[in-house]
Amino acid sequence: xxxxxxxxxxxxxxxxxxxxxxxxxxxxxxxxxxxxxxxxxxxxxxxxxxxxxxxxxxxxxxxxxxxxxxxxxxxxxxxxxxxxxxxxxxxxxxxxxxxxxxxxxxxxxxxxxxxxxxxxxxxxxxxxxxxxxxxxxxxxxxxxxxxxxxxxxxxxxxxxxxxxxxxxxxxxxxxxxxxxxxxxxxxxxxxxxxxxxxxxxxxxxxxxxxxxxxxxxxxxxxxxxxxxxxxxxxxxxxxxxxxxxxxxxxxxxxxxxxxxxxxxxxxxxxxxxxxxxxxxxxxxxxxxxxxxxxxxxxxxxxxxxxxxxxxxxxxxxxxxxx
Amino acid sequence: xxxxxxxxxxxxxxxxxxxxxxxxxxxxxxxxxxxxxxxxxxxxxxxxxxxxxxxxxxxxxxxxxxxxxxxxxxxxxxxxxxxxxxxxxxxxxxxxxxxxxxxxxxxxxxxxxxxxxxxxxxxxxxxxxxxxxxxxxxxxxxxxxxxxxxxxxxxxxxxxxxxxxxxxxxxxxxxxxxxxxxxxxxxxxxxxxxxxxxxxxxxxxxxxxxxxxxxxxxxxxxxxxxxxxxxxxxxxxxxxxxxxxxxxxxxxxxxxxxxxxxxxxxxxxxxxxxxxxxxxx
Amino acid sequence: xxxxxxxxxxxxxxxxxxxxxxxxxxxxxxxxxxxxxxxxxxxxxxxxxxxxxxxxxxxxxxxxxxxxxxxxxxxxxxxxxxxxxxxxxxxxxxxxxxxxxxxxxxxxxxxxxxxxxxxxxxxxxxxxxxxxxxxxxxxxxxxxxxxxxxxxxxxxxxxxxxxxxxxxxxxxxxxxxxxxxxxxxxxxxxxxxxxxxxxxxxxxxxxxxxxxxxxxxxxxxxxxxxxxxxxxxxxxxxxxxxxxxxxxxxxxxxxxxxxxxxxxxxxxxxxxxxxxxxxxxxxxxxxxxxxxxxxxxxxxxxxxxxxxxxxxxxxxxxxxxxxxxxxxxxxxxxxxx
Ligand SMILES: Nc1ncnc2c1ncn2[C@@H]1O[C@H](COP(=O)(O)OP(=O)(O)OP(=O)(O)O)[C@@H](O)[C@H]1O
Ligand code: SF4
Ligand SMILES: [Mg+2]
Numbered sequence: 001x002x003x004x005x006x007x008x009x010x011x012x013x014x015x016x017x018x019x020x021x022x023x024x025x026x027x028x029x030x031x032x033x034x035x036x037x038x039x040x041x042x043x044x045x046x047x048x049x050x051x052x053x054x055x056x057x058x059x060x061x062x063x064x065x066x067x068x069x070x071x072x073x074x075x076x077x078x079x080x081x082x083x084x085x086x087x088x089x090x091x092x093x094x095x096x097x098x099x100x101x102x103x104x105x106x107x108x109x110x111x112x113x114x115x116x117x118x119x120x121x122x123x124x125x126x127x128x129x130x131x132x133x134x135x136x137x138x139x140x141x142x143x144x145x146x147x148x149x150x151x152x153x154x155x156x157x158x159x160x161x162x163x164x165x166x167x168x169x170x171x172x173x174x175x176x177x178x179x180x181x182x183x184x185x186x187x188x189x190x191x192x193x194x195x196x197x198x199x200x201x202x203x204x205x206x207x208x209x210x211x212x213x214x215x216x217x218x219x220x221x222x223x224x225x226x227x228x229x230x231x232x233x234x235x236x237x238x239x240x241x242x243x244x245x246x247x248x249x250x251x252x253x254x255x256x257x258x259x260x261x262x263x264x265x266x267x268x269x270x271x272x273x274x275x276x277x278x279x280x281x282x283x284x285x286x287x288x289x290x291x292x293x294x295x296x297x298x299x300x301x302x303x304x305x306x307x308x309x310x311x312x313x314x315x316x317x318x319x320x321x322x
Numbered sequence: 323x324x325x326x327x328x329x330x331x332x333x334x335x336x337x338x339x340x341x342x343x344x345x346x347x348x349x350x351x352x353x354x355x356x357x358x359x360x361x362x363x364x365x366x367x368x369x370x371x372x373x374x375x376x377x378x379x380x381x382x383x384x385x386x387x388x389x390x391x392x393x394x395x396x397x398x399x400x401x402x403x404x405x406x407x408x409x410x411x412x413x414x415x416x417x418x419x420x421x422x423x424x425x426x427x428x429x430x431x432x433x434x435x436x437x438x439x440x441x442x443x444x445x446x447x448x449x450x451x452x453x454x455x456x457x458x459x460x461x462x463x464x465x466x467x468x469x470x471x472x473x474x475x476x477x478x479x480x481x482x483x484x485x486x487x488x489x490x491x492x493x494x495x496x497x498x499x500x501x502x503x504x505x506x507x508x509x510x511x512x513x514x515x516x517x518x519x520x521x522x523x524x525x526x527x528x529x530x531x532x533x534x535x536x537x538x539x540x541x542x543x544x545x546x547x548x549x550x551x552x553x554x555x556x557x558x559x560x561x562x563x564x565x566x567x568x569x570x571x572x573x574x575x576x577x578x579x580x581x582x583x584x585x586x587x588x589x590x591x592x593x594x595x596x597x598x599x600x601x602x603x
Numbered sequence: 604x605x606x607x608x609x610x611x612x613x614x615x616x617x618x619x620x621x622x623x624x625x626x627x628x629x630x631x632x633x634x635x636x637x638x639x640x641x642x643x644x645x646x647x648x649x650x651x652x653x654x655x656x657x658x659x660x661x662x663x664x665x666x667x668x669x670x671x672x673x674x675x676x677x678x679x680x681x682x683x684x685x686x687x688x689x690x691x692x693x694x695x696x697x698x699x700x701x702x703x704x705x706x707x708x709x710x711x712x713x714x715x716x717x718x719x720x721x722x723x724x725x726x727x728x729x730x731x732x733x734x735x736x737x738x739x740x741x742x743x744x745x746x747x748x749x750x751x752x753x754x755x756x757x758x759x760x761x762x763x764x765x766x767x768x769x770x771x772x773x774x775x776x777x778x779x780x781x782x783x784x785x786x787x788x789x790x791x792x793x794x795x796x797x798x799x800x801x802x803x804x805x806x807x808x809x810x811x812x813x814x815x816x817x818x819x820x821x822x823x824x825x826x827x828x829x830x831x832x833x834x835x836x837x838x839x840x841x842x843x844x845x846x847x848x849x850x851x852x853x854x855x856x857x858x859x860x861x862x863x864x865x866x867x868x869x870x871x872x873x874x875x876x877x878x879x880x881x882x883x884x885x886x887x888x889x890x891x892x893x894x895x896x897x898x899x900x901x902x903x904x905x906x907x908x909x910x911x912x913x914x915x916x917x918x919x920x921x922x923x924x925x926x927x928x929x930x931x932x933x934x935x936x937x938x939x940x
């Protein structure tokens with residue numbers, strides 16, 4: 001347990017400049033992922049999961065700004081690297097796959113070339129043997145008939161196939177960390193399972209650390225070692241998956257779980273958590289951003305949030321946890 | 323209406339150029355309405371003794387080969403140039419909006435006929451078609467208006483068709499239909515008014531093009547005939563003196579033309595920001 | 604690809620039919636008696652009657668239309684009154700001059716507009732972005748005949764950098780051997796550098812005037828489509844894969860952004876072919892535009908009709924070429940058909 005985590009995010013705050021003022025999208029977010037571990041980042045839409053991933057990767061929109069924090073990865077702080085150094089790391093040491101695989105691939109470039117581009121860029125192959133390496137990658141992500149498929153354009157492939165191509169691009173250079181941002185959204189249920197199994201296997205094979213961003217608690221429980229719950233730009237609770245399911249401590253986590261009756265219900269469909277996310281543009285945001293919806297609120301809740309360590313691997317940010 | 327006004331104010335403060343365009347527009351209107359009253363000289367009175375004089379205190383823009391005051395001619399020409407452009411835009415709007423709305427609303431063969439007509443017009447380089455039309459119809463101002471309207475027709479028809487098509491199934495149209503209104507009433511009373519804002523933007527954007535087109539036609543000797551003061555003709559007359567260095571004869575009418583087109587183009591962009599909700603961010 | 608070619612050719616057919624019908628209608632629209640127009644103002648009644656029979660105006664409209672088609676099929680566009688020559692020959696000899704001017708202007712416009720649009724999008728909100736906006740708005744607002752005159756005054760009369768605005772070549776130089784009819788290409792092919800520079804100097808001002816006018820739609824479209832492509836998901840993927848900025852902007856973003864720019868080329872050609880007439884008038888450029896304008900002045904209608912028809916057919920052909928180019932760049936179009 002003393003080993004250095006693959007990625008440690010500390011104190012990460014991100015703001016967006018918008019026409020209607022500055023939005024404090026992330027507020028002192030912290031979590032870590034160990035080598036070979038799969039961590040789920042869950043929370044309702046708008047809670048800041050994608051922004052967290054983009055900030056770590058250094059691909060935030062120009063309107064977004066990191067105002068505090070560190071992201072320690074391989075001995076360096078990713079947030080302090082220059083764009084040029086970071087670009088060297090992206091795609092080689094840390095990779096990301098996105099939702100909507102169809103739009104996430106260049107529509108007018110052959111998929112084999114798109115894989116080859118990454119390999120050549122990071123020295124994984126030379127221009128001349130890149131096509132063969134691309135075929136190898138397609139084999140690794142179990143695409144049937146890889147010799148023919150490298151010549152295909154994204155529009156000629158199904159969504160599931162495109163997501164495999166995305167995975168091939170992300171894993172081409174055997175990164176140490178993979179961030180998968182809702183990789184199964186927009187795919188049908190059977191394909192979802194296939195894709196998740198594939199990511200899980202490949203991660204296991206190469207001892208890769210994985211961050212899995214999702215709405216879907218059931219999916220998170222099935223595939224992840226640990227779960228980090230986000231709400232309105234705060235990490236409210238982090239715990240091993242099984243423990244979180246058995247004993248959620250944060251009122252929000254509990255609500256999430258209570259609202260997840262079956263295995264296939266995802267957070268997106270839940271309207272049962274009363275209230276919505278607070279308006280993050282307000283200058284006078286309460287210390288606990290859940291307090292507007294919370295049934296367990298006490299007087300202390302207006303004070304800066306505590307970090308309560310339930311046990312070594314279970315942390316909750318709440319004055320009155322369950 | 324109030325949110326629209328607030329939005330307009332926001333757009334103006336965000337983009338002061340639109341404010342400038344409105345100011346220019348006001349100037350053009352004044353020149354078009356009061357031009358003949360404001361002109362210091364008669365635009366047609368020639369004066370051989372004063373021919374080809376460069377700009378001076380007496381003649382701000384100089385005089386032309388017949389000794390006519392160019393400032394007065396440029397000022398008085400505003401009305402004719404703007405009227406031609408405005409008339410043609412209105413005509414194009416009426417033809418285009420009506421047939422486009424009908425095409426989008428009824429679909430079927432109405433749609434096909436209107437579409438084919440628009441496609442045929444678009445198969446020509448537009449200015450060339452306008453030349454051919456004026457040449458065929460005869461060298462009259464009204465024919466410039468008709469030709470300019472015809473070449474702008476497809477734009478209006480297409481925009482109107484697309485908008486009407488989208489709105490065909492809209493709730494308010496359905497409601498109007500169910501409450502026993504005839505097709506024509508639904509079309510004119512409910513669909514057309516709803517696409518007016520976007521058509522206004524279109525009109526303002528095509529005004530600039532219409533002015534250019536009309537001036538181009540008269541530049542090559544079609545439509546307006548001398549000695550009528552008109553910017554395109556005046557530039558054409560000045561063209562003969564450029565090589566001998568009498569720049570002012572062509573420059574001032576040309577600059578007026580440019581300013582007018584510039585004004586309508588800016589205005590169109592500004593109006594689009596204000597009116598077209600899809601462009602709002 | 605062959606399939607694409609055929610399907611696009613098929614879509615050009617209705618356009619050509621439309622063009623032929625409209626040009627036919629234009630001749631019948633002539634106010635008063637078309638025969639009188641075609642005969643010229645000073646013609647005797649007898650001559651008019653002769654023309655009427657010759658033009659077949661005494662026949663019914665459908666018969667006339669068939670006659671028109673037959674004439675077209677034989678490449679017969681009638682004769683010019685002022686020169687007595689067949690319109691087809693005169694247009695054919697003058698076409699290279701117009702084509703050289705128009706294509707050169709197009710190359711200039713594309714060469715300026717696309718880098719400007721790309722830079723404006725990549726450096727959104729900086730001075731180059733504002734420059735792009737000013738250039739495009741000013742560009743479409745400048746009447747092309749006025750810019751031409753202004754250039755002639757400044758660069759010929761004041762600075763004497765440019766030659767007199769009169770034609771394709773200085774009177775002291777003789778045209779290069781006819782190969783393509785493009786002076787620049789022909790003189791380069793025959794190694795006649797003096798004529799090459801002479802032709803280039805004559806070409807510069809009219810071509811720049813036209814380029815400025817047609818630049819705006821290209822630059823606007825480039826900027827807009829670059830911006831939308833740069834914000835798209837696959838660019839984020841490319842950045843997340845650590846691809847070099849140059850690869851992201853050119854191989855990934857630009858090649859996608861150029862697709863809408865290709866579609867706007869049709870409009871650019873419409874602008875250019877129209878502007879062609881005006882610019883040829885200003886610079887006494889011996890192309891088909893000037894030919895038509897001179898014919899208009901003398902009420903010589905056969906050349907005008909021939910000109911409108913030629914321009915329209917050229918325009919349809921250019922649009923066809925644009926469609927095919929689009930298919931070449933976009934695999935979705937190429938492979939779907
Ligand atoms: N470019 C941006 N400009 C302004 N605000 C932004 C921008 N991107 C994200 N945000 C804001 O950041 C917040 C978090 O967004 P984020 O995309 O991280 O949510 P998420 O948890 O990934 O949600 P989802 O499940 O819908 O993907 C949202 O409130 C959103 O409005
Ligand atoms: S800190 Fe207070 S308000 Fe916030 S979740 Fe805990 S109990 Fe509820
Ligand atoms: Mg997200």
